[in-house]
Amino acid sequence: MITPGSTIGILGGGQLGRMTGQAARALGYGFVVFEPQDRCPAGHVADLEINAKYSDKSALELLAESSDVVTYEFENVPVEATHELEKKITLHPRPEILHICQNREREKNFLRDSGIPCAPFAIVDSLEDLDKAIAEIGTPAVLKTAAFGYDGKGQLKISSENPDTAAIWKEFGEHRAVLEGWMDFTMEISVLVAANEQGEVSTFPVAENIHTNHILDYSIVPARISPELRARAEELAKEIAQKLGLVGLLGVELFVLRDGTIAVNELAPRPHNSGHYTIDACVTSQFEQFVRAVCGLPLGSTELLSPVTMVNILGDAWIGREPDFASILRHPTAKLHLYGKAQARAGRKMGHFCVLADSAEAAYEQAKELKGKL
Numbered sequence: 053m054i055t056p057g058s059t060i061g062i063l064g065g066g067q068l069g070r071m072t073g074q075a076a077r078a079l080g081y082g083f084v085v086f087e088p089q090d091r092c093p094a095g096h097v098a099d100l101e102i103n104a105k106y107s108d109k110s111a112l113e114l115l116a117e118s119s120d121v122v123t124y125e126f127e128n129v130p131v132e133a134t135h136e137l138e139k140k141i142t143l144h145p146r147p148e149i150l151h152i153c154q155n156r157e158r159e160k161n162f163l164r165d166s167g168i169p170c171a172p173f174a175i176v177d178s179l180e181d182l183d184k185a186i187a188e189i190g191t192p193a194v195l196k197t198a199a200f201g202y203d204g205k206g207q208l209k210i211s212s213e214n215p216d217t218a219a220i221w222k223e224f225g226e227h228r229a230v231l232e233g234w235m236d237f238t239m240e241i242s243v244l245v246a247a248n249e250q251g252e253v254s255t256f257p258v259a260e261n262i263h264t265n266h267i268l269d270y271s272i273v274p275a276r277i278s279p280e281l282r283a284r285a286e287e288l289a290k291e292i293a294q295k296l297g298l299v300g301l302l303g304v305e306l307f308v309l310r311d312g313t314i315a316v317n318e319l320a321p322r323p324h325n326s327g328h329y330t331i332d333a334c335v336t337s338q339f340e341q342f343v344r345a346v347c348g349l350p351l352g353s354t355e356l357l358s359p360v361t362m363v364n365i366l367g368d369a370w371i372g373r374e375p376d377f378a379s380i381l382r383h384p385t386a387k388l389h390l391y392g393k394a395q396a397r398a399g400r401k402m403g404h405f406c407v408l409a410d411s412a413e414a415a416y417e418q419a420k421e422l423k424g425k426l
Contacts, residue, residue, distance in 0.1 A: 053141075054121045054347040056080030061119030061141070062134065065092030065101065067391035068323045068339075068400065069125035071331070073097050075339035081347070084118045086111065093391045094125070106133040123255035123300060123346045125322050126360060127154040136330065144346040145300035147339065152296070153319045156230045157198040166295045170290065172233040179221045185231040186210065186217065192234035195224055205347040207266070209234075237307035241275050242326040245289040246341045247298045248349050255286040256338060257328045257356045261305075266294075267399060270367045271326040271362040272416050273333065277308065285314055301342040325364065325401070332387045332406045333360035358385075358408040361419035365403040369426055370396035379425040380405050386422060 054060075060076050062069045065087025073083040073094055085094040086102045095101035100118055104111030106129060115122065115137065121142045124134070128148060134147035152158045163170040174185035176195065186193065191213055197206030208224055210231075244256040260275035261268055262337040275282065289304040297303070303324025304318040305366065327338035336344075336352030344351055380386045389404035407422065409415035 053349065058082070058120035058347070059084060059099070059118060059406070060343065060346070060404065061086065061115045061122035062094060062098075063106070063115075063122065063124035063129045065089070065094040065098075067093050067393075067403075069094030070097060070391060071328075071339045071389075072123075072125060072323060072342055073336075074238050075337060076343045076370070079314070079340065079343055079349075081343065084115060086115045087093070093393055097394050106130045109136060112136050121346055122340070123322075127320065127322070129154075135376060145296075145302075149296050149298065149302075149321045151168045153321045155199045156196055156318075157425065159319055160230060160232075162296075162351075163316055166199050166292070168292060168295075169313065170317070171204075171315060174231050176229045176231050178391040179218060179226075182217050182221050182231065186215065189231060189233045191215065193266075194232045194234065195220065196230050196232060198228045198230055201243045212266050235307045235317075236310050238310055239275075239277070240317070241285060241306050241308055241314070242271075242324060243285050243289040243295045243305065243306070244301060244324055244327045244330075244338050244341075245298070246338075246345045246351055247293050248345045248351060249299050250350075252351045252365055252425065253290050253293055254341070254351045254354055255289050256327060256330055256334065256341075256354045258282050258285050259329065259362075261326050265399070267366065267401075268325050268364055270364075270416065270419060271329055271413050273280045273329050273360050273362075274356065274412055276412055281308065281312070281314065288314065288316070292316070296321075300345050301338060328389070328404050329360045329362040329406050330354075331389070333358050333408060359410065359415050360406050360408050361412070361415040362404055362406045362425050364401055365390075365405065365426065366398070367400040367402050368398050369397035371398060375426060377426070380422050380423045383418070383422060385409060386418075 059082040065085045069329040070093040082099045090103045123142040131151045195208045240261045247253045258275040260272040262270040303320035385408040388405045400419040407419040
């Protein structure tokens with residue numbers, strides 16, 4: 053057990069690191085952030101901000117010397133950096149989990165080999181591979197980069213029954229990819245699962261997620277699904293955590309298919325955007341649970357205290373004007389969270405707000421109204 057008063061090192065300095073650090077502070081921990089870019093959101097509230105490339109061994113040494121345990125807040129950390137740190141300090145989740153989840157090819161192979169339901173897929177490394185994959189899987193399908201894709205980046209939908217594969221492969225950039233069969237889904241949901249070294253495993257309430265332009269727009273909790281489907285999603289998340297040997301936090305994104313079954317879309321071995329509602333609506337937030345898990349503390353209660361809807365605030369709200377948050381701040385059950393990012397850009401996540409209400413539907417309707425005013 054790494055007790056309060058110790059220091060947590062975080063690879064990555066975005067908003068997830070910032071909110072993890074704030075939760076660590078509330079439990080009495082210090083925290084150090086390692087981030088290539090200076091003035092990062094997490095750096096604003098850290099004891100120490102180390103700005104260096106992830107390949108910088110002396111900077112990684114400083115992180116290890118300054119910390120009692122190290123974790124990461126996003127997947128695009130080179131796994132070599134985690135292996136370097138692992139020689140010097142405890143690191144959770146283990147590097148092998150990062151290695152799997154930061155690459156769609158490895159992630160899909162893990163899911164298939166573990167018997168976890170997911171989309172049919174094929175690995176594509178050439179035009180010939182693409183032709184063969186489309187012949188096997190059919191259309192519609194989605195061509196996705198094998199590595200470092202998020203928020204819909206590096207994806208191309210193929211709808212035609214007789215696509216111009218040569219043009220598609222050229223447009224895509226002619227690099228290794230995964231072709232996934234199109235999933236006929238009615239809803240996207242997600243589950244956060246936490247596990248510590250003592251063998252405790254716990255899930256948060258299932259979120260119903262609505263995306264706009266491939267970026268999460270709303271998370272509605274509890275998800276408007278049957279109790280049976282909710283239990284199946286939580287069970288599947290725990291099964292994945294067990295098969296990965298997880299110590300830490302894992303976001304599991306799923307599709308609810310038209311036939312009433314569910315299939316896993318993606319995994320994220322860190323706090324998840326769809327779990328931000330937990331800050332305001334659960335006994336324990338996902339960030340506190342993350343700290344508890346990597347430090348070996350008992351896991352906290354994930355009880356939902358109120359139905360809630362979370363809304364992402366993107367940089368678009370700043371374009372051509374300064375956003376006015378007065379309507380959110382005046383609302384009696386809305387909570388605003390801004391990430392302190394230096395520059396607003398279209399599509400960039402700058403903050404979020406949550407609306408609590410007596411029902412999921414009421415929270416969603418009020419959240420839409422407040423977003424419209426923003």
